Amino acid sequence: MTAQDTSLAARLDRVLMTFGAWLLALLWILPLAYAVWTAFHPSAYETNFTLTAPLTLENFPKAWVQAPFARYFLNTMILVAMTLSAQLVLSTFAAYAFARLKFPGKTILFTLVLLQLMVTPDILLVKNYETMGTLGLVDSILAIGLPYFASGFCIFLLRQTFMTIPKELDDAARIEGEGLIGTLWRVYIPLAKPTYLAFGLVSVSAHWNDFLWPLIVTNSVETRPLTVGLSVFSMTESGVEWSVINAATLMTSGPLLVGFLLFQRQFVQSFMRAGIK
Known part of the structure; x- marks a missing residue:
């Protein structure tokens, strides 16, 4: 194969990858574009895509009033903060032990940690629910986050x-007189900030959008997160108003979208420095 053929093949690969990326982006953006259109237009224009359609913000206060979204937002923020805090604390000590300490069974225990990554959380739904029932935690915010603390x-x-x-x-x-905890706090944690940020983004996104487990383990408005509240709100509407439902959907997903748009450079850099591919 000549150098010209190699160059042509490389260009063709780039064209195909670019086309694939644009196709995936289009498939991802179309539902979001429809949600934005219906949320900012009266219900009469849900499928009437015309440039003369009047803009309105009335769908957002209507959605906010028809369901207790303030409570859902509070529950979700408590859940995300509680779960991420527990994960970072417990994982920091465990990771430091696996990285630097010597103790019997270290290899076996770390192998079990890796095996846990291969277990789909949905497989444990029944057992987790039984455990929460035994602990008396069903229908609580703690019950949603507890299975994910480690x-x-x-x-x-x-x-x-x-x-x-x-x-x-x-x-x-x-030499400076630091013990294990001091060394971890002053040396390891500061140098691992990109990794903490990278995992924090993954954790917040996952638990903000989690639906099945919160749906199973919660029964009341006082404990429902946004995803479950949105589904209940959609199901109880008589005569579905997609403009109102999509306004509620944007309110639910809006914080994550805005956060990504504002900090996308930091997001990418943190993932690269953490070695996430």
Whole structure:
């Protein structure tokens, strides 16, 4: 194969990949574009796509009043903050132990952590529900987040990051009089900030959008997160108003979309530095 043929093949590959990327982007953006259109237009223009259609914001206050979205937002923020905090604390100590400490059964335990990554959470729904019932936690925000407090993914990421930190920094910290906790707090955690940010983005997105487990374990408005509240709101509407439902959908997904648009550069850099492919 000549150099010209190689160059032509490389260009063809780029064209095909670009076309595929645009196609996937189009498939992703169309539902969002429809939601934005219907949310900002009267219900009479749900399928009437004309440039002269009047804009309106009345669908948003209507959706906000028809369902207790303020409570749903509060529940979701409590859930996301509680779950992420527990994951970061528990995973930090576990990852540090796997990366730097020597103890019997270390390899076996870490293998079990990796195996946990291969277990689909849906398989554990029944057993998790039985456990929450035994603990008396059914229909509570704690019940939604508790099964996710220990994250094998976070342990794996942090352990890989901690192992790249030179051991000489441990020795320097010990000379300064730091113990294990002090070394972890002053050396490892600051150097692993990109990894913490990368996992934080994954965790917040996953638990903000989680639906099946919160639907099963909650029964009341006081404990429902946004995703479950939105589904109940959609099902109880008599004569479906897609403009109102899509306004509620934008309110639900809006914080994540705005956060990504504002911090997309930091998002990409944190994933790259954390080694996520």
